[in-house]
Amino acid sequence: MTDTENPVPKPYLSNLPKPRIPPTEFGDRQVRRLHLNECPYQPSPRVKEAVAQASESLNLYPDGGWTKLVEALGAHWNWPAERIVCTNGSDELLMLSAQMSLSPGTEAIAPGPCFPGYPRAVAAQGAKLVQIPVRADGGIDVRATLDAVTEQTRLVFITTPMNPTGTLMNAEEVATLLREIPDHALAVLDEAYYELGRHAGGPDHDDALAARKGPWVVLRTFSKAYGLAGLRLGYALCGSDAIKRSLDNLRITLNVSRLSQAGALAALSDTAHTAMILDKTAQERRRLTEGLEAAGCPVLPSATNFIAAKLPGPAADAARTLREEAGILTQTIPYPGFEDCIRISIGDADDTDAVLNNLPMLLGASGPA
Ligand SMILES: Cc1ncc(COP(=O)(O)O)c(C=O)c1O
Known part of the structure; x- marks a missing residue:
């Protein structure tokens, strides 16, 4: 007997x-990977030593409570270790946050454009995504976001610094959102680029988070400022024991490898080592921004490891030409109004030189017909 009311999938x-x-894989082809906001520098030498040592125990399951890591994170961020959840990249936490809060008939709000993990996570729960176009400076439109909240939200x-624009929100903007998002909605503060934002002079949001009555979670990652995208390690700071318990119930039990x-x-x-990565990233970001602006391409002010630049014409053409002719990978921003914007990750000095040396190609390919 088949159940036509409840088909699978x-x-x-x-x-x-x-x-x-x-x-992510290109075989023997030499490419400059400026499309995923990866860190161009190797992680601390301590990482390789620690991973080599951990590889002596690959026959054993890992610690399902990440004891040493959450203690270290708790001490580092002055946050209770028992309210931290580690996952396989913070991308996984987007899925878990959506699973925890959404179901068919409910709504989620995200900025537009946004990180592609948001629409995926929302759609996977059968919920509706409402996207609020970002402001001209690339930041979240606080008032329009709050106006979009309904009984179903x-x-x-909330993303700061914001991907794909790089924009940093100020403390008051984030505090307003955290205060006014109603208690029936989970506030997800995605701080994948937190360390870069702080290095660029951005605020923390500790007081505003502590003051929020409704549910919240902060998402961070080792993929960006620590150069560990390949290890896949994200973590959540949970606003309450109930949020922590929900994430623990949803996640896979032994979810993060020993390595x-x-x-x-x-x-x-x-x-x-992290300070070195942050300093070099800021230096190359400045050089890339200045080079693009000198060539007539306005760049949104970025507090992170990528920039969004406005080209004279379609960014898709420019990205394709850069990839095919120069082996430089970049991202287009598939959202209305961003057709002429290209997102370029900040690489090392050699990557910056390569982009700047190819500016005529970048501008020529995207120039108005
Ligand atoms: C805004 C934002 N959130 C989350 C992620 C996911 O990062 P990861 O899964 O590597 O921790 C990214 C990755 O680029 C991102 O840009």
Whole structure:
């Protein structure tokens, strides 16, 4: 007997578009990977040592409570270790946050454009995504976001610094959102680029988070400022024991490998290495921004490891030409109004030189017909 009322897969899942998995492997082809906001520098040498040591125990399951890592993170961010949840990249936490809060008939609010993980996570729960266009400076439109909240809203994404624009929100803007998002919605403060934002002079949001009555979670990652994208380690600071318990119930029990836990712990301990990554990133960001602006391409002020630049014409053409002719990978921003914007990750000095040397190609390819 078949159950036509409850088909498998659930109808809203089988109707979803094919997931867009970004290209990460290029065989022998030499490319400059400026499309995924990766860190161009190797992680701290301590990471390799720690991972090598952890690889002596690969026959054993990892610590499902990440004891040493959450203690270190708690001490580092002055946050209770028992309210931290580690996952396989912070991308996984986007899925878990959506699972925790959404179901068919409910709504989530996100900025437009936004990180592609948001629409995916919302769609996977059969919920509706309401996207609020960002302001001209690339930041979240606080008032329009709050105006979009309805009785059905269960999740609001706040991203600072913002991907794909790089924009840093100020303390008052984030405090307003955290205060006014109603208690029936989960506030997800996505701080994947937190360390870069702080290095650029951005605020923390500790007081505003502590003052929020409704549910909230902060998402951070080792993928960006620590150069550990390949280890896949994200973590959540949970606003309450109930949020922590929900994430623990939803996640896979032994979810983060021994190698990832050991590597992240070592990376966190090497603050001088992280400072080096942040300094060099800021330096190259300045050089890339100045070069693009001197060539007539306005760049949104960025507090992170990528920039969004406005080209004279379609960014898709420019990105294709850069990829095919110069082996430089970049991102387009598929959102209305951003057709002529290109997102370029900040690489090392050699990457910056390569982009700047190819500016005529970039501008020529995107120039108005
Ligand atoms: C805004 C934002 N959130 C989350 C992520 C996911 O990062 P990861 O899964 O590597 O921790 C990214 C990655 O680029 C991002 O830009």
